[in-house]
Amino acid sequence: MRILKIISLGMMAMFPALSTFAQQTYEEMEHLTVNEQVTTIITASEPIRFVDISTDKVVGDQPINNAIRLKPKETGHEDGEVLAIVTIVTERYRTQYALLYTTRLQEAVTDKTIELREQVAYNNPAVSMPISEMTQFARRIWNSPAKYRNVSNREHRMTMRLNNIYAVGDYFFIDFSIENRTNIRFDIDEIRIKLADKKVTKATNSQIIELHPVLVLEPAKSFRHGYRNVIVIKKMTFPNDKVLTIEMTEKQISGRNISLNIDYEDVLSADSFNHVLLEEY
Numbered sequence: 001m002r003i004l005k006i007i008s009l010g011m012m013a014m015f016p017a018l019s020t021f022a023q024q025t026y027e028e029m030e031h032l033t034v035n036e037q038v039t040t041i042i043t044a045s046e047p048i049r050f051v052d053i054s055t056d057k058v059v060g061d062q063p064i065n066n067a068i069r070l071k072p073k074e075t076g077h078e079d080g081e082v083l084a085i086v087t088i089v090t091e092r093y094r095t096q097y098a099l100l101y102t103t104r105l106q107e108a109v110t111d112k113t114i115e116l117r118e119q120v121a122y123n124n125p126a127v128s129m130p131i132s133e134m135t136q137f138a139r140r141i142w143n144s145p146a147k148y149r150n151v152s153n154r155e156h157r158m159t160m161r162l163n164n165i166y167a168v169g170d171y172f173f174i175d176f177s178i179e180n181r182t183n184i185r186f187d188i189d190e191i192r193i194k195l196a197d198k199k200v201t202k203a204t205n206s207q208i209i210e211l212h213p214v215l216v217l218e219p220a221k222s223f224r225h226g227y228r229n230v231i232v233i234k235k236m237t238f239p240n241d242k243v244l245t246i247e248m249t250e251k252q253i254s255g256r257n258i259s260l261n262i263d264y265e266d267v268l269s270a271d272s273f274n275h276v277l278l279e280e281y
Helices: 016-020 131-142 264-268
Strands: 002-004 030-034 040-043 048-053 058-064 067-072 082-090 093-101 111-113 152-155 158-168 171-180 186-197 209-211 226-234 242-250 258-262
Touching (some): 030 040, 058 082, 067 093, 131 158, 131 171, 131 226, 158 258, 171 258
Antiparallel strands (some): 040 067, 082 093, 186 209, 242 258
């Protein structure tokens, strides 16, 4: 959970695109009535990248990536008093609300979804592909036939195999599956992605680089016989003496671990994504 702090004018320089917003006064903004006994939740349609609360009269936090919680700090305000302006910037749009105090609890807003008409388009140079679009690509890949047949690994009567690799913009989409030929359910502890040396001798130290996925399509935490997922990572290059490894571990103390090694040659053969896959069937 992230605590939302007031952003100074100096910090605003980190977001030059914000200065291009059309001018408006708080009277022209959407108004949200707030009260110190009521938590106001604002939900966006995509991940929130930046929040500014203009005064310290209102506190807030970000419990999940597309929602924030706001509440006045103290009592003693007059009806209609403007406590703060909240600015919310997502991956592709921004919006602002004037937070007006009300003494009547029944008038305080508890749940607010950012509407389409309130969204001002924002070109964020740090986001080359919005999560919503990335999820679309990943879902179509998940539903597509497997093209790879020879990249697999067998452990504990389970087979983990690579189905597809696609290159889209600045990202690799890695589609893999696991076949469990036992009757024991696999409770997923974590999925790790790393770069490791292909061959490790006793005289050398193995160097492992942990990679953090931008997106893991399926949130499933367990499976019995079959599992398939698509992981998205930033596009990269690595030397031939290293291998890209996807590792899945089980929650049990004597947990079964299974991993899949992907050579650089397989990464180089990643297909450019065919936009036909995004068309409705």
